[in-house]
Amino acid sequence: MVDETLGIVDDTSINNMTFKQASEELELIVRSLEGNQLELEESLKLYEKGVSLLKILQGKLSEAQQKVTVLLGEIEPESDDSVDTHLS
């Protein structure tokens, strides 16, 4: 469990992680810390990586701009009297 966690987290790969991967990784780290079975050095190392993962995740959330790609058809612009379908 511990080795697994340490094995997956590797500084160079953190930046290339998807949101899902990073959040799963963070989850593992927090669980390991909660387990309280680790040496202090390992705990520190995990904490550091947890903080980097948090930064990545927070960055992805705050900086994300929706990207829309059209695979089929052509989207018509919305008409002016637009109302959310769940409100109408």
Add this chain to the structure above:
Amino acid sequence: MAEALSVSQALNLAKASLNKVSATIVGEVSELSDKPGYKAVYFTLTDESSALSCLMWRNSFSAAGVDIKQGKLVEVSGIFTVYAAKGRMNFDVKTIKAAGEGDLRLKVAKLAKKLEAEGLMEASRKKPLPAFPAAIAVVTSPRGKAIHDVLRTLRRRFPYAEALVCGVLVEGAGAAASIIQGLQAAQQSKAELILLVRGGGSYEDLMPFNDEKLARAIAASSLPVVTGIGHEPDNSIADMVADIRASTPTAAAERVVPNSQELASALDRLQASMTHLLTNKLDQARAKYERLLERPVFTNSAHFFAAYDILLEGASLRLTQAIPHRLAADEAFIKSTGSKLSGLASRLILPYQNSIALNAAQLESLSPLKVLSRGYSIVFDEKDHVIDSVDKVDLDQRISIRFADGIISGNVADKQHAQLKKAGDKD
């Protein structure tokens, strides 16, 4: 008896009797007049040969919630009446519903049963949704509100997810096939799930979503499919076979992505808890270290080692005394043992020396060469086998004779059995 009536009286008479005639009528809508501000909706129902003017009070019409159009088949119930001002007969519609719908619903229900029996709606078939999808395919009409509702909702909640739009037909004859094509395009993309959505419409409008082929395509999809189709209270078959059914396009979009704001606060909480955990860990380590410092080995090291010091000194003293004494004893022992061994060795080999000399003399006398030197010889055939009987040679056979100092060869000229018994030589 027949007294002439005024026009009004006559029409009232007609009205009174017509009002008693209630009926349920099926016909096609033509000449529809549905203008806001008018108290009633006016339309004409026709069949191949006849036409009937109908009116329906607006409040009843709105309550019925039927979307009528020219050419649409409807079933109305009501009474006949007369509009006195024009002397016209009307049909006063109390209830209205789309005709033919009954048949459609029955067909759809049958198909639903069939697919359910095949297990296409089993809960165990439903695929789980990815937690944080990086790409979401939206299969819907590229026109209308649904696509924009979905994009807006995804953008508001989780802009991290890329939206891949598959614009398809959602109404009419080719719609089911077009939607199936959209689902396939979505599965070949990098999407992690599919939103299949459509804005509200009548039961007939939503019929493509009750298509059997589409239902099978949804069930077979490699990606989870989430539907948000119309506002109908009824489930379409697409809803039933989908992995998750939401009531509207917006609800479907909300269902598949987390809320960024909530997520951000969850991350903050996670950070706090991680820091808390580490602080605890550090405190624990510090406490352990401090407890160690209080142990006698650190607080009073001289006292702690005193016992060892004494032990060591005693041992060292005994060592320095013991070693020289022991060495001298060992040396004397080795010396005496050495001389005893060398004396023993010369006595041990004597018997062997004597027996070897005896054996050598015996060996010499037993050698066949020694026998030959006494005047005997050995006869061999061509194959160097020893011939020890007259019976083992033929006349003219080549033989060789071995003497002590050489060999001679020749052919047998004559052979004869000995008359006298052998004198037993050649051991």
